[in-house]
Amino acid sequence: MAKGRATIADIARSAGVSLSTVSRVLSGRESVIPIGPETRARVLASAAALNYRPNQAARTLASGRSQAVAVLVHDISDPYFSEIVRGIEDVASANQYMVLVCSTDRDPVREREYLLRMGSFPTDGIILAAGGFEEEAGLDEVRSLIERGVVIVGVARHGLPIPTVRISNEEGAREMAEHLLQLGHRRIAFIAGPPGLTTANDRLAGYRQALREAGLSADGLVLAGDFTREAGQRVVPHLLRSTPRVTAVFAANDKMAIGCLAGLRAAGIVVPDEVSVVGFGDVPSAQDTEPPLTTVTIPLREIGRQVMREVLQQLGGQPPSAALSAPTTLTIRRSAAPPRSGKPG
Amino acid sequence: MAKGRATIADIARSAGVSLSTVSRVLSGRESVIPIGPETRARVLASAAALNYRPNQAARTLASGRSQAVAVLVHDISDPYFSEIVRGIEDVASANQYMVLVCSTDRDPVREREYLLRMGSFPTDGIILAAGGFEEEAGLDEVRSLIERGVVIVGVARHGLPIPTVRISNEEGAREMAEHLLQLGHRRIAFIAGPPGLTTANDRLAGYRQALREAGLSADGLVLAGDFTREAGQRVVPHLLRSTPRVTAVFAANDKMAIGCLAGLRAAGIVVPDEVSVVGFGDVPSAQDTEPPLTTVTIPLREIGRQVMREVLQQLGGQPPSAALSAPTTLTIRRSAAPPRSGKPG
DNA sequence: CGCTATACGGCAAGCGTTTGCGCAGAGTGG
DNA sequence: CCACTCTGCGCAAACGCTTGCCGTATAGCG
Structure with missing residues (x-):
């Protein structure tokens, strides 16, 4: 019809x-x-x-250009990623490109599946916005895609033979830890992210480095986490039990920091008076917690724009940019304060 | 090469x-x-x-099927929409479909542009997840798309000749208003959404109806808003100046409610002791405010799944479902409480 | 045994564009 | 006046796949 x-x-x-x-x-x-x-x-x-x-399908078939890019994220419903995607879409749509989203749920298998499907689906570029693991799984797929002429760019995706915009996770975490140190904290716990996830590990490394440079040990202070709100909540008892008690906790991402805030409140601990809590990421809701979260902000949308611009440039025949990077910044709100004055009594 | x-x-x-x-x-x-x-x-x-x-491009050209759907949203970085998109993606990817996102920023012009581009771009279906305006702008485009065989389904998009999953915005708002009434509130302000947006208007209508049924007038109680956090914050002075002072504020969406919370706190007003605040939507951060927000929750992800399932069914040749709908539910948290007992001493 | 289904598979005509190549005619410099 | 270079445009061959239409065997049936 x-x-x-x-x-x-x-x-x-x-x-x-x-x-x-x-x-x-x-x-x-x-x-x-x-x-x-x-x-x-x-x-x-x-x-x-x-x-x-x-008819774009016909055009694609004849020209090999599809005017579309795919972006792989862990979860599009996570504000961290939806913000990046928005940045990507901004410059994509300004250049007549369409963007399609693929949520992998941080599952290497799903990521490979999507990559495999990208072998069929007509896209000119692929953006790996999902954080990578120490041990990359989809290497072969990536290589074969590149061979076919697809341009692939990552964000915070070292370990893959593709240009990547670097997020200063390590530096940012170090700065934050230093901030805490400067405030006078000496017992600073760290709630880690999913094991193996480089983004999470880099933040942990930054924290460790700051402690080391201050002559402090991180032994027994890093708690397992997985970037979920629940994880942040779950560790609260451990935190409270620590002796001497930690005076600050640094969560590897905001969601965990927020969960921690909730757990602490439930336990009747007041932040930041009794313990400081800081996060990483600066998701929109970080400003609406009580107290508002001190965190390190990542220019997510700008990162999205930058990575899409890079894709476009490479599609235009230019060589990969040498150094894409996005500096993080500290944003001080009210969830961190100097520890309660010294020793008891 | x-x-x-x-x-x-x-x-x-x-x-x-x-x-x-x-x-x-x-x-x-x-x-x-x-x-x-x-x-x-x-x-x-x-x-x-x-x-x-x-080669999917070749397949599309030959068969007319592209295995892709486009979803138009106001803003993919808004948790409301990214959650819907996630639901869509869930069932899309399970059925070998790709989903591409188009953010229109609530601008009818951009929406039409995207619709126009969809005329070229190979998609089997289009989901209008962006709320519509009283006066629909893209009617012609929609019609011509349908004529070409594209299936189009909307969410909360009455006013367009397409099947739509109905969100009970009006009923939900009425329930919430009734809840406030039941708590004992009599002076309930309403922060409206963007003018013309049906989603926003329906909520306003629900609020009005509840008041009317309680024999109350809404005169002077509905404040202009635009769904932004700032709008919620901005109205605080008005709220405080009202005489007799309102005892509860119902924001047409959570973002405004959260902004309002922030504004109230800044003004030294404690919620819910001095004034109750409720929202609409139940975005993830609604549970992390202080106090946690009482709001009406919309099963966003399930809506996404439902609408995608509908698209798939129609693609399979089945007739449009008669009644798609998603019931909202009240979720009581702690931002609303009975008003301070009666008249001043 | 003849006849009709049925299972299996090939032919070739598209699907709507892009693009390398070829070819006129109009200037241009010598 | 000639050899050349531009302009401006058409021809037709892809691009990789789907699908309607036709054969063949082979099996089933009476």
């Missing part, structure tokens, strides 16, 4: 020119093969009259 | 069968034209050996 839409053949007929001419004026390839202004006008007029819409 | 990938022609040659046979076993059209088990095995083996990946 679907009414046949107009094709360039219809336009060619109606304008009295050849298919190639129509194609050339419609797809902007005029720069290489000039078209007379009057011819072009006729074509354009016919196209408009026929309400012509190019 | 891109190494040519294997095509069905290669497989046909290697397996000693015809193109059609290969196509049939690989694309599952065997049900209609049976293929011998041994032939099929040979084909499969060759495909595997050649590391074959179907």
Whole structure:
């Protein structure tokens, strides 16, 4: 039933020119093969009259370009990733690109599956926005995709042979830890992220380094976590039991910090008076907790824009940029304060 | 440079069968034209050996099916929408569909642009997840898309000639208002959403109805808002100036409620002791505010799943479902309480 | 044994574009 | 006036797959 839409053949007929001419004026390839202004006008007029819409599938097949990029994230419903995707979409849509999202739930298997499907699906580029693991699983797929001419760019995805925008997770964590140290904290716990996830590990490394440089040991202070709110809540008893009690806790991401805040409140501990809590990421809700969360902010949207720009550039034939990077910054709110003055009594 | 990938022609040659046979076993059209088990095995083996990946662009061109759906949202970085998208993706990916996102920033013009681009881009379905306006702008585009055979389904998008999953915005708002009434509140302000947005208007209508049924007037109690956190914050002074002072505030969405909470705290007003605040939506961060927000929860992810299932069904040739709907529920947390007992001493 | 289904598979015509190549005619410099 | 270079445009071959239409065997049936 679907009414046949107009094709360039219809336009060619109606304008009295050849298919190639129509194609050339419609797809902007005029720069290489000039078209007379009057011819072009006729074509354009016919196209408009026929309400012509190019068939992107046909274009893709013929040209090898699909005007689409795929972005792999852990979970699109996580504000961390949806913010990156928004940045990507901003520059994509400004350049007539479409973006399709793939949530992998931090599962290497699902990631590989998506990568595999990308082998069929027409995309010009793939953005690996999902954090990677120490041991990358989809290496072969990535390689074969690259071989096919797909440009792949990652964010915080070292360990893969692709250009990557670097997030200063380690530096950011170090700064935050130093901030805590400067506030006077000496017993600072760290709630770690999912094991193996480089993003999480880098933050842990930054924390460790700061402690080491301050001549402190992190022994017994790093608690297992998995980036969920529940994890942050779950560790509260451990925190309380520690002796001497920790005076500050640094969560590897905001969600855990927020969970921790909730757990602490439930336990009747007041933040930051009795214990300071800081996070990493600066998700939107970090400013609405009580107290508002001190955290390290990552310019997520800008990262998205940057990575998409990079994709576009490479698609345009330019070589991969040497150093993409996004600096994190400390944002001090009210969940961290100096520890309660010294020793009891 | 891109190494040519294997095509069905290669497989046909290697397996000693015809193109059609290969196509049939690989694309599952065997049900209609049976293929011998041994032939099929040979084909499969060759495909595997050649590391074959179907070319979806070619498939789309030849078959008219693209295995992709587009979803239009106001803003993918808004948890409300990213949650819906996640639900969509869940069932899409389980059915080998890809989903591409389009953020319109609540701008009818951008929505039309995206709709227009969908005329070129190969998608089998379009989901209008972005709330609509009283006066729909993209009607022509929608119609022409439908005519081309694209299935379009909306969420809370009445006013368009498409099946839509109904969110009980009005009922939910009425319930919430009734809850406040029951708590003893009589002066309940309402922070409205963007003018013209049906989702927002429906909630306002629900609030009004509840008040009316209680014999109360809403005059002077509905404040202009736009769904942003800032809007919620901005109205605080008005709230405080009202005489007699309102004892409860109902924001048309959570973001405004949260902003309001922040504004109230800044003004030294304690919630819910001095004034109750409730929202609508139950975004994830609603549970982490202080006090945790009483709000009406919308099963966003399930809505996403439902709408995608509907798309799939229609793609399968079934008629549009008569009544898709998603019931909202009240979730009582701690931001609403009975008003301070009666009149001042 | 003849006849009709049925199982299995090939042919070839598209699907709508892009693009390398070829070819006129109009300038241009010598 | 010639050899050339641009312009401006058409031809037709892909791009990789699906699918309607036709054969063949083979089996089933009376």
